[in-house]
Amino acid sequence: MSLEVSARSFPEKAHEALGRERLQKTLGYLRFGSAAGRRAVMARFPEFDTYRDLGKAIKDHTLAHLDTYMEMFLEKAAAAGAHVHWAADGAEARAIILDICRKRGTRTVTKSKSMVSEEIELAEHLSAHGIRAVETDLGEYIVQIRGERPSHIIGPAIHLTKEDVEETFRKVHDDLPPGRPLGTPVELISEARLKLRDDFLNADVGISGANFLIAETGTVVLVTNEGNAELTTGVPKTHIVLTGIEKLVPTLEDATALLRLLARCGTGQDLTAYTSFITGAARPGDADGPEETHIVLLDNGRSRMLRTEFEEMLRCIRCGACLNQCPVYTAVGGHAYGSVYPGPMGAVLTPMLASVDEAGHLPNASSFCGKCEEVCPMRIPLPRMMRHWREREFERGLAPPAMRSGLGLWRTLAGWPAAYRLALGLAARVLRGRGREGFIRTLPFIGAGWTEHRDMRAPEGGTFLAQWSARAGRERRP
Numbered sequence: 443m444s445l446e447v448s449a450r451s452f453p454e455k456a457h458e459a460l461g462r463e464r465l466q467k468t469l470g471y472l473r474f475g476s477a478a479g480r481r482a483v484m485a486r487f488p489e490f491d492t493y494r495d496l497g498k499a500i501k502d503h504t505l506a507h508l509d510t511y512m513e514m515f516l517e518k519a520a521a522a523g524a525h526v527h528w529a530a531d532g533a534e535a536r537a538i539i540l541d542i543c544r545k546r547g548t549r550t551v552t553k554s555k556s557m558v559s560e561e562i563e564l565a566e567h568l569s570a571h572g573i574r575a576v577e578t579d580l581g582e583y584i585v586q587i588r589g590e591r592p593s594h595i596i597g598p599a600i601h602l603t604k605e606d607v608e609e610t611f612r613k614v615h616d617d618l619p620p621g622r623p624l625g626t627p628v629e630l631i632s633e634a635r636l637k638l639r640d641d642f643l644n645a646d647v648g649i650s651g652a653n654f655l656i657a658e659t660g661t662v663v664l665v666t667n668e669g670n671a672e673l674t675t676g677v678p679k680t681h682i683v684l685t686g687i688e689k690l691v692p693t694l695e696d697a698t699a700l701l702r703l704l705a706r707c708g709t710g711q712d713l714t715a716y717t718s719f720i721t722g723a724a725r726p727g728d729a730d731g732p733e734e735t736h737i738v739l740l741d742n743g744r745s746r747m748l749r750t751e752f753e754e755m756l757r758c759i760r761c762g763a764c765l766n767q768c769p770v771y772t773a774v775g776g777h778a779y780g781s782v783y784p785g786p787m788g789a790v791l792t793p794m795l796a797s798v799d800e801a802g803h804l805p806n807a808s809s810f811c812g813k814c815e816e817v818c819p820m821r822i823p824l825p826r827m828m829r830h831w832r833e834r835e836f837e838r839g840l841a842p843p844a845m846r847s848g849l850g851l852w853r854t855l856a857g858w859p860a861a862y863r864l865a866l867g868l869a870a871r872v873l874r875g876r877g878r879e880g881f882i883r884t885l886p887f888i889g890a891g892w893t894e895h896r897d898m899r900a901p902e903g904g905t906f907l908a909q910w911s912a913r914a915g916r917e918r919r920p
């Protein structure tokens with residue numbers, strides 16, 4: 443199974459999201475809060491660019507020698523007592539995990555947050571086979587009991603207000619006394635803790651993802667802020683790690699360099715509250731830990747990206763910074779994308795993991811402002827890769843007819859410079875005429891979508907070409 447998406451309905455879902463008042467309120471916090479938060483973090487981390495170069499170099503080197511480091515990881519992880527499994531796609535990964543659970547007579551599984559498990563819809567698969575899969579990250583738990591998918595790769599419930607969460611708990615937690623106050627985040631967290639405690643203690647199997655895999659030691663690195671991953675990986679007798687193959691790094695030192703970037707770009711912390719390094723199962727004499735550890739390495743389309751124009755996407759450390767700064771994501775939220783990977787990183791990754799036929803809308807949902815690339819700690823050229831997808835979409839005849847005819851018209855005009863200048867000058871005059879106090883409130887026809895939810899700046903001064911010619915003329919004058 444490749445990635446299941448419903449990205450074809452992006453335009454309709456985006457339109458609907460723009461009209462949802464509560465969603466716009468929560469996205470407003472992200473729009474205004476994340477830029478300020480980022481500025482504060484960067485002020486405390488002047489070595490950011492040096493670490494970005496280092497992070498890029500580490501990942502590029504690993505991807506260039508993926509086979510070597512993969513073999514090293516397999517050998518070291520096995521030597522530490524872990525059972526390592528290879529899954530070519532989601533169906534294989536789900537079958538492997540279900541088989542492990544069945545052999546242990548599993549009734550309940552606790553899960554810490556893992557986007558890869560969302561990618562293959564693991565919780566749903568286990569539930570369909572009679573195994574309760576309980577999400578233990580607070581955001582994941584909330585969206586799970588609401589029957590939703592995460593809307594952000596770092597903050598799964600970022601689309602919800604605390605009133606939404608209170609309503610959900612009152613509806614779903616049937617043993618909740620009606621008088622119990624749930625008006626504050628602390629009260630909501632306590633309520634979720636109470637519900638999750640028994641599952642933490644009684645789960646037969648714990649499933650986690652991995653933030654990094656260290657080849658030289660066979661170690662799995664996990665970062666969280668809630669401590670739920672530690673209870674998920676340490677309490678049950680069996681621990682299963684489900685992770686993508688791109689999480690590999692050669693050394694412990696490489697992992698710690700990337701951790702410095704991940705925490706700062708993901709949540710604005712210098713370091714996350716919990717950072718766990720897990721090597722194999724519990725050894726004799728260990729105070730706790732699982733008796734058995736399994737690591738399921740998932741490909742699911744990732745190796746297809748190697749040695750292509752999309753290889754650099756495999757550097758992604760899932761920090762979420764590109765989502766937080768994207769004007770499209772922060773206007774429509776994650777659910778509109780119809781993929782577990784939303785925002786700019788999802789616009790590149792989803793067509794690769796699903797197909798451009800299914801997810802062609804996503805790379806088009808970008809203004810190419812370049813902010814995503816500017817903030818990406820791994821220096822991933824996201825706009826360039828979205829442009830590659832647009833080219834492929836165009837070549838395959840998937841671009842909408844209006845876009846194809848618009849581009850055809852533009853190409854004809856561009857071949858006739860005089861006609862091009864005339865048409866541009868005319869268009870600028872018409873737009874200037876529609877402007878009121880510097881803004882255009884509505885545009886007709888194809889432009890109506892642009893002004894439906896925001897105003898457009900009216901053109902000022904001459905066209906770019908006119909200004910360029912005037913400047914060139916001035917520079918030529920002695």
Ligand code: SF4
Binds near residue numbers: 822
């Ligand atoms: S593409 Fe870059 S900014 Fe976006 S999630 Fe990945 S690493 Fe973070």
